Amino acid sequence: MDLNLLTVRISSNLEDFDAYAYFSREAPAGTAPDHEIVCVDLDRDPYDAEVLRALSDRTLRAKRFRSGYYLNHIFGDPAYLVTEGRRSYVFGRRLERTVWPYFVKRILTDFAVDRGYLHLKAGGFTFEDGSATLLVGPNAGGKTVFLTQACLDGARFLTNTHVLVRDGEAHAVPSAVRVRRSPQFEELIDRRVLTPHLESGDFVAAPELLFPGPPRDHGRVRNIVITDFAPERPQGFERITAEQAGLFLGLFADAVVNYGLKDDLLAHHGGDFDAFTGSLATLRKQLAALVEGARCYRANVDMLDPSVRTAVLEELASGGGPGTAAGPVGP
Structure with a gap:
């Protein structure tokens, strides 16, 4: 995925992974990613919880993931965070709740601090x-x-x-834009062009679908x-x-x-x-x-x-x- 100044590769063991809907631009084929996030859904491929706990990071964030608290007001099933350099593995369920809510925010912050951005x-x-x-x-x-x-x-x-x-x-x-049901976007919502947001009642869509001009x-x-x-x-x-x-x-x-x-x-x-x-x-x-x-x-x-x-x-x-x-x- 192309985030303008950096790229992130998102992979999952699910054929349909809702996290992709929150990104609006793919990086050109063959681009080497700056970061990689590997999401493993445990309903699709079960792993022993004790093994995952042993592999999990020792950070406060990893501890919170294991309790089902990801970031801010985003909660879910217990998840296991394993970091290897610029690659992060996360094992759990409904892991789209971790990609934009946590990983992208952390990656952007790390990038900004390392390269002099705010x-x-x-x-x-x-x-x-x-x-x-x-x-x-x-x-x-x-x-x-x-x-x-x-x-x-x-x-x-x-x-x-x-x-x-x-x-x-x-x-x-x-990124995709979060929109609420309104006259401007009613047709897109009714045609199921827009993806439901993590929080009920809202939708997400690429800005190219919503506004004139690139x-x-x-x-x-x-x-x-x-x-x-x-x-x-x-x-x-x-x-x-x-x-x-x-x-x-x-x-x-x-x-x-x-x-x-x-x-x-x-x-x-x-x-x-x-x-x-x-x-x-x-x-x-x-x-x-x-x-x-x-x-x-x-x-x-x-x-x-x-x-x-x-x-x-x-x-x-x-x-x-x-x-x-x-x-x-x-x-």
């Missing part, structure tokens, strides 16, 4: 001039609606959930928008300071914090305290530089309203500098 949980789109807008927000804050409506209204899709940033340039991580692989970050849609509160689209944006992104966008990967990062550094804290210090500096170099906004807007959407996108497409002044802008 791994963020963020959506994003670009305008015709190549400038990128990153979207960050709490769960149910309207990030997906904002991204979807922008891309249906002329912006070019960049990324859905993950982005790697270095020196102000945002690099997409190609997705972009990268863009220079011009805007950072914190989406916080709450119709019961006063609506507005306003500039915020870089300091405010940095504080928010430190909790809601930083991958190590947001996905609970601190123990994995420490293990990645072999338990080396100095290397671990050095990486954390670098991540903080990168995040501060990102928000200082961008225009930062807070959005409580209804992007389904055409007039509001037009005003917001016109503001984001304008070429003003970052600045730090807070105040109402647009609708």
Whole structure:
């Protein structure tokens, strides 16, 4: 699978493995993968649990896998994690619940730390001039609606959930997009083109199925928008300071914090305290530089309203500098 800056090979002993639906782009044939994930379904090929336990990693993550806890709110049957260099084996059931929810997030974080990138949980789109807008927000804050409506209204899709940033340039991580039943996607859902998401009621699909124009692989970050849609509160689209944006992104966008990967990062550094804290210090500096170099906004807007959407996108497409002044802008 092609993740833009790196590739991952996913293999399974199941002919139909739902994890594949979460990737939107395959790597060219013959590409040597940067990482490999081997998923073995124990209903298809049983293995002795005691043997697997003996082979399993001694990390905290492996211990949690054996208890049926994978990452964040994703749980399942006990699973056994065996790591050999850049290849990870996982034995269990319904292992699609481990691929995007854990492995991809950890692999992206390791890659970012090793190569000087910042791994963020963020959506994003670009305008015709190549400038990128990153979207960050709490769960149910309207990030997906904002991204979807922008891309249906002329912006070019960049990324859905993950982005790697270095020196102000945002690099997409190609993936399927999570969508809810809505008039725009009703036909695709009814024709069973879209795959049901891990969580009932939602679906996933490659962005090429959803939006006009091919997705972009990268863009220079011009805007950072914190989406916080709450119709019961006063609506507005306003500039915020870089300091405010940095504080928010430190909790809601930083991958190590947001996905609970601190123990994995420490293990990645072999338990080396100095290397671990050095990486954390670098991540903080990168995040501060990102928000200082961008225009930062807070959005409580209804992007389904055409007039509001037009005003917001016109503001984001304008070429003003970052600045730090807070105040109402647009609708």
